Amino acid sequence: MPGAGRRVGPGAPLSRSRLEHAVTASGADSADIPGDTGDDTRDADTRDAGASRSTPDARGDERGGGDDRETGAAGAGTAAGRAAELLAAVRAVESGERSAAEFFAEPKPAPRRAAPTPRPSPAPGTSSAEDTPVVVPGELTALLTGGGMPGELAPRAAAALGEGAGEVLRADPWQLLAVPGVRPEQADGFARALLGDRAGPGDERRTAALVVWLLERAALAGHTVLSPRALAAELARYTVPDPDGAVGEAVDSGTVLVFEDAGAAPEGPSGGPARRTEGKTGEDGADGEDEADGSDTGRPVRLLLGLDRYALAEESLADGLARLASTFTPPDEKDARRWAEAAAQAPTPSAAELVRTAARSGLVAHTGGEAARAEPAALVAAARSLGLRAYAAAHGEDGRRRLAELLADGTADGTADGTANSGSENADADAPAAPAAPAAVTVDGLLTGREGPGRDEEGAYALDLLVVLDAPQLDAERAAALVESLPDGARLVLSGDPHLLGAAGPGQVLADLLAARACPHVVSRTPDPGPVGELVSGIGAGELNEVAAPGREVVIVPVRDAGEAVHRTVQLVADSVPRALGVPAARTQVITPGHGGAAGTRVLNAALKERLNPGPGRFGGFDPGDRVVHSPAPGRAVPGTVVSGDAEGLRLECDGRTVAVPRERVADTVRHGWALTAHQAVGTRWPAAVVVLPGDAVPALNRAWVYTAFSRGERHLSVVHGVERALPEAVARIPAPERTTRLRTLLRAQPGADRAPDAAG
Numbered sequence: 001m002p003g004a005g006r007r008v009g010p011g012a013p014l015s016r017s018r019l020e021h022a023v024t025a026s027g028a029d030s031a032d033i034p035g036d037t038g039d040d041t042r043d044a045d046t047r048d049a050g051a052s053r054s055t056p057d058a059r060g061d062e063r064g065g066g067d068d069r070e071t072g073a074a075g076a077g078t079a080a081g082r083a084a085e086l087l088a089a090v091r092a093v094e095s096g097e098r099s100a101a102e103f104f105a106e107p108k109p110a111p112r113r114a115a116p117t118p119r120p121s122p123a124p125g126t127s128s129a130e131d132t133p134v135v136v137p138g139e140l141t142a143l144l145t146g147g148g149m150p151g152e153l154a155p156r157a158a159a160a161l162g163e164g165a166g167e168v169l170r171a172d173p174w175q176l177l178a179v180p181g182v183r184p185e186q187a188d189g190f191a192r193a194l195l196g197d198r199a200g201p202g203d204e205r206r207t208a209a210l211v212v213w214l215l216e217r218a219a220l221a222g223h224t225v226l227s228p229r230a231l232a233a234e235l236a237r238y239t240v241p242d243p244d245g246a247v248g249e250a251v252d253s254g255t256v257l258v259f260e261d262a263g264a265a266p267e268g269p270s271g272g273p274a275r276r277t278e279g280k281t282g283e284d285g286a287d288g289e290d291e292a293d294g295s296d297t298g299r300p301v302r303l304l305l306g307l308d309r310y311a312l313a314e315e316s317l318a319d320g321l322a323r324l325a326s327t328f329t330p331p332d333e334k335d336a337r338r339w340a341e342a343a344a345q346a347p348t349p350s351a352a353e354l355v356r357t358a359a360r361s362g363l364v365a366h367t368g369g370e371a372a373r374a375e376p377a378a379l380v381a382a383a384r385s386l387g388l389r390a391y392a393a394a395h396g397e398d399g400r401r402r403l404a405e406l407l408a409d410g411t412a413d414g415t416a417d418g419t420a421n422s423g424s425e426n427a428d429a430d431a432p433a434a435p436a437a438p439a440a441v442t443v444d445g446l447l448t449g450r451e452g453p454g455r456d457e458e459g460a461y462a463l464d465l466l467v468v469l470d471a472p473q474l475d476a477e478r479a480a481a482l483v484e485s486l487p488d489g490a491r492l493v494l495s496g497d498p499h500l501l502g503a504a505g506p507g508q509v510l511a512d513l514l515a516a517r518a519c520p521h522v523v524s525r526t527p528d529p530g531p532v533g534e535l536v537s538g539i540g541a542g543e544l545n546e547v548a549a550p551g552r553e554v555v556i557v558p559v560r561d562a563g564e565a566v567h568r569t570v571q572l573v574a575d576s577v578p579r580a581l582g583v584p585a586a587r588t589q590v591i592t593p594g595h596g597g598a599a600g601t602r603v604l605n606a607a608l609k610e611r612l613n614p615g616p617g618r619f620g621g622f623d624p625g626d627r628v629v630h631s632p633a634p635g636r637a638v639p640g641t642v643v644s645g646d647a648e649g650l651r652l653e654c655d656g657r658t659v660a661v662p663r664e665r666v667a668d669t670v671r672h673g674w675a676l677t678a679h680q681a682v683g684t685r686w687p688a689a690v691v692v693l694p695g696d697a698v699p700a701l702n703r704a705w706v707y708t709a710f711s712r713g714e715r716h717l718s719v720v721h722g723v724e725r726a727l728p729e730a731v732a733r734i735p736a737p738e739r740t741t742r743l744r745t746l747l748r749a750q751p752g753a754d755r756a757p758d759a760a761g
Helices: 016-026 056-063 073-095 138-146 151-161 165-171 173-178 184-198 204-220 228-237 243-253 308-327 333-344 349-359 370-385 397-406 443-448 476-484 509-516 530-540 562-581 601-612 663-669 695-700 703-710 726-733 743-748
Strands: 257-261 302-306 363-367 390-394 440-442 465-468 491-496 521-523 554-558 588-591 627-630 638-646 649-654 657-662 670-672 686-693 713-721 758-760
Touching (some): 138 151, 138 165, 165 173, 165 184, 173 204, 204 228, 204 243, 243 302, 302 308, 308 743, 333 349, 349 491, 349 521, 370 491, 390 397, 443 476, 491 509, 530 554, 530 703, 530 713, 562 588, 562 601, 627 649, 663 670, 686 703, 703 713, 703 726
Parallel strands (some): 390 440, 390 465, 465 491, 521 758, 686 713
Antiparallel strands (some): 257 302
16 A cells, blocks of 8 residues: 555654653653543453563563563662653653653654554354464473463463463463463462562563553553553552553563654543643643644643554554545546436435535545434445445444345345446446445455455455445454555445444544544434334433333333342243234343343343253253354354254354354353343344343443443333433433544544535435
């Protein structure tokens, strides 16, 4: 992909040496570091172990003290001094006491790097990388068991740490945190078994591994970066004696990168936006409209810390989006007329507006509810009728199937006769039409090459228009991989419902694109139909309204405690909903805030299994006929049913395909699926949904969670309600947790970036 070198200025990575030089030259005063004290770093069942970590010897060589860990006096003093200098620089810049230009000389642009290869979720019926057998040295198993860890962990350790896993762990026992599912207390126990009294809480190997683990854990909550203050606070929770110094050491060793973000002012001590101390007076530094980079105005610059992996993804994504916008050529007069005629044939005014906007723009954002999905489908149909190679990618198989149904008039397979011209709207109309691949695909299918148009001789997708539905569920790495694969001049439309829960991974691509106002934005005016649609639309606006439901489309079932909640849930799924509405239990989905608790997924699934498919669980706790959810990769949840099992593992039916899950992967990747969390359910809809809100669910409730859970039912919604006033208060006052990312700043810093107007749908 053509592109310039790495940017400088807003969003540019800052080296530790530049920070030290700035402090030496300027003598910045100390100040409290404003930052994000409430970053959401929720737990997950699995973690991505692909983050790179410097080896202990490499870190020691960079500091010149790699052999002094046992005594460490001189090294600790030097490290403490460097950490103090780093923090002084951070405080001076973030507080606005000194200009960013005084501290940070812009580095020479480095050659642009390619986007990272994403980790697309395996297709049902295929093996993931984790399922691929790995060679496990006998000494690795012995090392783990000798350190108090289960021997079954050896295959995962070998996959995460490579062939020399044993050697790596002997040199740095805390590298065990790179293995999915391992927590700090387990790594600490392993380190004590290997090192004895030398395994202290302040060991720099421990703090370095914790920094990476915390940033990877934050990525599962959606953050691509954290503020120094937030990272230090998390380190303190794990008994690191000098968390600020540990942050400095992580920067010094290159474990993390430092970025200046002038796109938003830092938070003040109370959690609100900090005020400017120089430049324009009386203005709030977090208004999101001022694009000054802090070099001249003295505007406070927020410093952020992140892993190279996520930094590269967001930088590559910003470059790619700017490339699409800059290389797009608007249609000539003849083609503009053809697009106008296609827009006139669109089924709704909002669909017509989307067609018109996509005709004249290389990058478009589109937002709306479930009914608005028909508008991107209409755009794909219109583009294919003009001879363009147009495709639409959904988050999962259920979304792809619903999209294909919208295109069932013949456009799902090309034009009315199932063909499409191979080229752009300028292609020769008399040229023979080439067979077109199905227009509806999944994001993972497109990334892996299982679905979609294939690639041209330059490695780009052979297409002219790509619409990505469910864009809020697109994380930064997958988005970067998609955009990098689009050819120059192609059109990209990112479409989705902004009120839903975000991606189960780092980034908030659609939200950042909208906040940066980097492209035209079409807002659908198509309302979701029926009582459920009316209720959900009100929740998106922060209102929990009573709706008329003459056909029992919405039912509220009050309960006093968790035990009653479980009883009424089973009754609804097994009896009431099938009898009153004709929706079988197999097509009714239960949704609850968490896995644990007295009415979490574990308890609910046990009760539902006992009623709907009782059995001994002879295959690792599962029986044929059990409803399950298969998670082949972090953040990916595929509903399915157990077909059979044996000593080799389980065989599932997922989305019409047979999936073989090896025995050793069953416990990590398969759960019973009568009851799911809203994060697992996003992207899929069922004829009926039963949302369970026990009293202990209150801390998990926010507007996005309620909106997502309540919108999973197409025809019917039952709410098992035990949280009283907490539900309307969550809808009215508690938005989704903020994610800390850099994409919007990077988009605003792109050369020639303009604020694009919104397009009314």
